[in-house]
Amino acid sequence: MSKVFFDVAVSLDGYIAGPNRGPRNPLGDRGTSVHNWMFQTASFRKMIGLPGGDTGEDDAVVRAVFERSGAYVMGRHMFEEGEIGWPEEAPFHAPVFVLTHTPREPWPRKGGTTFTFVTDGMKSALEQAKAAARGKDVRISGGAATIRQFLKAGLVDEFTLHVSPVIQGAGVSLFDHMAHDDFKMEQAQVIASRLTTHITYRVAR
C-alpha cells in the first residue's frame, strides 16, 4: 500500500533552510550547506539535467527517494518559490498536488510533472496523490509548515532526516511549534555516509 512520507535535510540545530528566504533565495542564506551531500550525487544531478556526480551511499539514498515517489503534495509557498526557480523540466517527473486557496487549471510541464491545484484541503490532496501514485509512495515535499500540518493530522507514515554537520543558527526550523505529544515515532533505519547521517523514522499510529 502507498505510504506517505517526507524526506528533508536538516542542520544539527534543526533547520531545513537558512534565514532571509524568498522566491529568489528559496533555501535562505547559507541554506545550501545542509544539502552539500546531495548536490554532488549523480542522481540529483541527473534529476536537474546535469551529467556526472558521485555514486555511493548518498547517491543510493537520493535515487531510492526519487524512485519510490509516485506523487507529491506541496504547500503553496514552496510551489510559488519553485515556479520561479525550477527549470522548464521540473524535477519531479510525477504528478504534484499543490495546496492552495486559488483555483487554477492543471499545469503540465516537460518530463512528466503536472501541477494540480487543490483548493479543498490536505486530505483531498492526499487522496488525489495516492490515486495518482499508482501504488508507489506519496511524498510530502514541504515546506516545513505543510509537513507539520500532515504530521499533526496523523497522515505521515514515515520520514527521513538527512542530518548534516552544519550549524544554521537561524532560518526555518522543521519541528518549530511541535509538541511532545503531537506524534510518536521509532527509529527504522540508519545509513551513514562520509558527509551525513540518513535516519528514517516510522510514525507510531
Add this chain to the structure above:
Amino acid sequence: MSKVFFDVAVSLDGYIAGPNRGPRNPLGDRGTSVHNWMFQTASFRKMIGLPGGDTGEDDAVVRAVFERSGAYVMGRHMFEEGEIGWPEEAPFHAPVFVLTHTPREPWPRKGGTTFTFVTDGMKSALEQAKAAARGKDVRISGGAATIRQFLKAGLVDEFTLHVSPVIQGAGVSLFDHMAHDDFKMEQAQVIASRLTTHITYRVAR
C-alpha cells in the same frame, strides 16, 4: 594527547532537557525520554550502583564514554542540581572541576569523585582537568550554556550526539544562540542501535 569532548542525548528537535527544569527536576518535564536508550544499559546502571541491564551497542557507547573520561568540567548550575540529586557515591569516579564565582574547598566523595571549585575561568578549569586526567580525555559535562561557551572558545575537539526519536517541544536547546560561523565540524563516526543514533563529530580547527 588528552582530547576535550562533550557527549549529550538530544531530541529530534534539539533539546537536551525538557521545560520547567530545576534542582528537583534536573532533566525537566519528560526530559527522561531522550535518555531512555541509556537508562537501561548495564554500564549506566553500574555507574549509579544498580545491577543488571542491557549489553549491546548502546551499552558499549556508554562504557566507552565513561572509560575515556579522565576528568570533567561542569557549570555551576549542573553542579548545584547534581549536588542535590546525585547519590553519595557521585557517578563520575574521577576529578570534576566546577566553574563558579564562589570559592569553596574541594569536596571529595565516595568512589573517587572529587569536586574542585574553579573561580578563575574556563581555561584554568580546562588546564586543571587536563592535568588531572593523566592522559585520558576531558569531558565537558554541561549544561548547555557551558558546552556552548567551550565550543565558541574553540576548546572542544569532538562531540557525540545521541539522537533520540522524541519530540521535546520545549526546554533546553543545545545549540540555541549558536551561529553558523561559531564552529565547523565533520562527521567522524556513526553508531546506530535499535533505540538511537550516536553521531560523533570532529570540530575543525
